[in-house]
Amino acid sequence: MQIVRSGSLLVLMVLVCAFAATAQDSSSAALPATSLKSAPTSAPAQAAPAPTADPLPPAAATLNDVLDRVVQREHLFMAQMRHMHPMIETYLQDLKDDKDGGTSPVKDQYFLGRLDMSDGPEDVSFVGQPGFGHRMVAKLTGVYSLHFLPMGFAQMVVLDSDFQKKYYNFTFVRREFLGEVRCLVIDVQPKEGDRVSRFMGRIWVEDQDYNIVRFNGSYYPQPKINFFFHFDSWRLNMRPGTWLPAYVYTEESNLKTGLTKTLHFKAQTRLWGYDLKSLGKNEEFTQILIDSPQSVNDQSPTAADATPVVAERMWEQQAEENAVDRLQKIGLLAPPGDVDKILATVVNNLLVTNNIDLQGDIHCRILLTAPLESFTIGHTIVMSRGLLDVLPDEASLAMVLAHELSHIVLGHRLDTKLAFNDKMFFPDEESFQRMDFKRSPAEEAAADTKALELLKNSPYKDKLGNAGLFLKALQEKAPELTHLIRPHLGNSFADRKNVRMASLLASAPALDEKRLDQIAALPLGGRIKLDPWTDQVELSKAKPVALTSAREKMEFEITPFFPYLTRLSANGTEKVALTAGSPSQTHQK
Ligand SMILES: [Zn+2]
Numbered sequence: 001m002q003i004v005r006s007g008s009l010l011v012l013m014v015l016v017c018a019f020a021a022t023a024q025d026s027s028s029a030a031l032p033a034t035s036l037k038s039a040p041t042s043a044p045a046q047a048a049p050a051p052t053a054d055p056l057p058p059a060a061a062t063l064n065d066v067l068d069r070v071v072q073r074e075h076l077f078m079a080q081m082r083h084m085h086p087m088i089e090t091y092l093q094d095l096k097d098d099k100d101g102g103t104s105p106v107k108d109q110y111f112l113g114r115l116d117m118s119d120g121p122e123d124v125s126f127v128g129q130p131g132f133g134h135r136m137v138a139k140l141t142g143v144y145s146l147h148f149l150p151m152g153f154a155q156m157v158v159l160d161s162d163f164q165k166k167y168y169n170f171t172f173v174r175r176e177f178l179g180e181v182r183c184l185v186i187d188v189q190p191k192e193g194d195r196v197s198r199f200m201g202r203i204w205v206e207d208q209d210y211n212i213v214r215f216n217g218s219y220y221p222q223p224k225i226n227f228f229f230h231f232d233s234w235r236l237n238m239r240p241g242t243w244l245p246a247y248v249y250t251e252e253s254n255l256k257t258g259l260t261k262t263l264h265f266k267a268q269t270r271l272w273g274y275d276l277k278s279l280g281k282n283e284e285f286t287q288i289l290i291d292s293p294q295s296v297n298d299q300s301p302t303a304a305d306a307t308p309v310v311a312e313r314m315w316e317q318q319a320e321e322n323a324v325d326r327l328q329k330i331g332l333l334a335p336p337g338d339v340d341k342i343l344a345t346v347v348n349n350l351l352v353t354n355n356i357d358l359q360g361d362i363h364c365r366i367l368l369t370a371p372l373e374s375f376t377i378g379h380t381i382v383m384s385r386g387l388l389d390v391l392p393d394e395a396s397l398a399m400v401l402a403h404e405l406s407h408i409v410l411g412h413r414l415d416t417k418l419a420f421n422d423k424m425f426f427p428d429e430e431s432f433q434r435m436d437f438k439r440s441p442a443e444e445a446a447a448d449t450k451a452l453e454l455l456k457n458s459p460y461k462d463k464l465g466n467a468g469l470f471l472k473a474l475q476e477k478a479p480e481l482t483h484l485i486r487p488h489l490g491n492s493f494a495d496r497k498n499v500r501m502a503s504l505l506a507s508a509p510a511l512d513e514k515r516l517d518q519i520a521a522l523p524l525g526g527r528i529k530l531d532p533w534t535d536q537v538e539l540s541k542a543k544p545v546a547l548t549s550a551r552e553k554m555e556f557e558i559t560p561f562f563p564y565l566t567r568l569s570a571n572g573t574e575k576v577a578l579t580a581g582s583p584s585q586t587h588q589k
Pocket residue numbers: 403404407439443444447491
């Protein structure tokens with residue numbers, strides 16, 4: 001990440017990964033003889049490369065051969081990325097040291113855009129500071145105005161846009177498994193005297209096609225007016241033979257950016273929505289063309305004109321479908337999937353125990369972004385990935401769903417202007433301005449009251465203390481985590497003064513940060529796994545671990561990424577496994 005420095009000399013940070021003290025050009029040294037033996041039984045059979053790639057060459061024998069392949073694959077990667085336009089989201093928390101030696105967030109930042117590398121890494125902003133990008137860099141000079149320059153985070157999906165062997169010294173470190181993928185671990189250092197900033201750190205190279213799957217370090221030398229952050233960048237095997245960026249974790253604990261200013265933060269960058277084309281409706285269209293003429297006819301049981309009431313419902317449904325389709329097409333909404341069904345089960349529990357028979361199905365969908373929000377689009381309840389991540393239990397999930405369900409039960413209207421199809425023609429990056437599902441304060445209050453009534457008749461009635469505890473924690477963090485709690489499409493969950501479903505606060509126990517058995521909220525990223533290629537979400541299968549100290553509660557906080565890497569089989573039918581494993585899963589061979 002590149003940011004402008006205010007002029008004083010910069011104290012360079014020690015690299016995240018340690019280097020051999022006497023790093024030298026060892027690129028021609030042979031690998032240890034034992035290192036190229038057959039893979040263990042846990043590793044999958046040799047995967048075939050992408051159909052367009054050359055046939056798999058014989059295994060590289062020396063580090064020099066490996067590096068030739070790595071450089072070749074990295075240039076192929078850059079060429080691929082120029083045609084990819086994934087969503088890119090960065091969420092950052094500024095930290096301060098606590099009196100008991102831990103850290104806690106004091107401020108946050110959020111950026112969402114679409115990556116466009118056709119002319120180098122740049123991104124189109126959906127939210128955040130509009131207009132930021134290459135053009136703005138030269139104009140802004142203040143350190144704080146540029147600290148969190150989104151373009152800088154996009155930069156960290158690229159090791160070096162002109163990666164060449166001649167620019168670097170390489171040192172083989174060891175072999176290591178990341179998940180089930182065996183990797184060569186190589187330290188990389190720019191050669192002395194190179195004025196251009198280049199990557200310095202460690203790379204993990206999978207040992208079949210020699211793609212870089214992880215790199216960890218920073219860029220050096222730090223230019224006079226810029227500096228770079230430390231990052232840990234991960235790629236996933238999204239198509240056979242193709243590894244694309246999915247996660248970047250950034251952290252600085254003591255970066256001096258001036259005489260008095262010190263940066264202390266951590267940030268998560270996520271990428272998804274690589275395969276947006278297949279998320280459209282093209283398949284259905286093809287279906288209509290090849291079907292017999294009769295099948296396109298209206299198949300509804302009452303083949304007659306709609307009554308006024310039915311017409312009104314159909315009109316609202318059209319607005320709902322337009323909005324949901326659009327959100328999915330641009331990569332903001334996950335396609336229908338299993339997580340939706342889990343939410344629908346909770347909604348059904350609420351409906352059945354309250355004897356409510358709603359005309360028409362209620363659908364639940366997942367918004368793929370981090371800020372905590374939920375809203376309804378007609379009869380579709382939408383919850384954000386971030387909100388699902390941090391909710392501690394089913395009762396608090398029921399609390400969120402009960403509020404949204406109440407909007408539907410009370411007949412709160414969807415703005416039906418979206419039923420006119422021309423209303424949907426706007427640039428993707430304007431989605432947050434053009435689509436708005438906010439409710440009036442009166443509707444919010446009515447939904448809160450109704451939701452409490454629904455919850456009190458439901459199987460969750462005895463566990464509402466936990467939901468209240470979550471709301472308490474949320475309200476307490478609201479002043480610091482304004483960007484996490486700021487909704488983009490719906491109503492705010494909490495602010496300094498108000499919190500949704502405030503009546504539940506009374507039944508909640510007192511917040512106690514020290515108590516290990518009181519979990520008011522979870523860290524971000526712990527529950528929902530997102531396939532960056534298909535945008536499908538599923539619940540993480542990682543087992544919860546016992547906490548050893550209250551510091552590990554990390555409610556609403558950012559943590560590093562440790563995805564469990566897997567390799568796609570040749571036919572590409574396996575799904576990308578994204579289980580967030582513990583660091584111990586990164587065992588060494
Ligand atoms: Zn509401």
